[in-house]
Amino acid sequence: MTLSTQFYTMLAMVGMGSWLGAALDTYGRFLQRPKRARWLVFINDIFFWALQGLLFFYSLLMVNEGEFRVYILLAVLCGFAAYQSLIKKIYLWILEKAIQITIQTYRLFLKIGRILLINPVYWIFQMIFLLILGILKFLWNILIWLFKFVFSFVKILLKPLVLIGKLLVFLIPKSWRNRITQIYKKIAGFLIKRKNVLDKLSSWYTRLWKKK
Structure with a gap:
């Protein structure tokens, strides 16, 4: 190994020592050991140190074809010591700023996406929903109006028959008269119940529409 190769090897290993310090701080910052399960920390540590070993070996392979010397550990x-004493504080400050900028940028993109994509879709669905409710309310009001109209029309048509029936009721035997009266009361009660049910449904639907 020539002197120039040894010199480059020393420089490379000093750089790798500084890299190791920065990598440890970055790894610890993102891993947050107290918040992680032990088995997860153990697996992450294995992958981390395996990656660092591969990087060190690749650096040696590129500089001196992978030859190992004792002074490499010293380098x-x-x-690592130079990083801890000179670079660590600056690097951690830069790392925190980069993390904050990344988070703020991510939140900004989320907000823009919500404004440009989610909110318009929500408004469109809300308008469609309100339109459907309006159509249903309109149809329901028409149905109620038709029922009331038919009910009133039937009452008007039946009124002469009722008068005629009252005149003829005296000509009908008493047993038949009682039977007809019962049938009439049942029919009238049935129609009144249906009208009351529709009125209740209409009032309930009106309250629901006002809440919307």
Whole structure:
């Protein structure tokens, strides 16, 4: 190994030592060990150190074809110590700022997406829903009006018959008269009940529409 190769190896390992310090701080910042399960921390640690080992070996392979010397460990320790004493505070500050900017950018895009995509879709569905309710209310009012009209029309048509029936009732035997009276009361009661039910449904639907 030539002197220039050894020099480049030393520089590379010092850089890798600083990289290791920054990687440890970044890993600890995102992992947040107290909030994670132990088995998850253990698995993440294995992957982290395996990745760091591969990076160190790749650096050695690129610089001196993978030859290992004792001074390489010293160079790594020097780089790590230099990071801890000179770069760590600055790096952590930059890391926090980058995280905050990323989070704010993410929230901004979410807000823009909500304004441009979600809110218009919500308004469209709300308008469609209100339109359907309006159509249903209109049809319901027409149905109620038709029923009341038919009911009133039937009452008008039956009124002469009722008068004639009252005149003829005296000519009918008493047993038949009682039977006809019972049938008439049943029919009248049935129609009145149906009218009351429709009135209740109409008032309930009107209250529901006002709430909407």
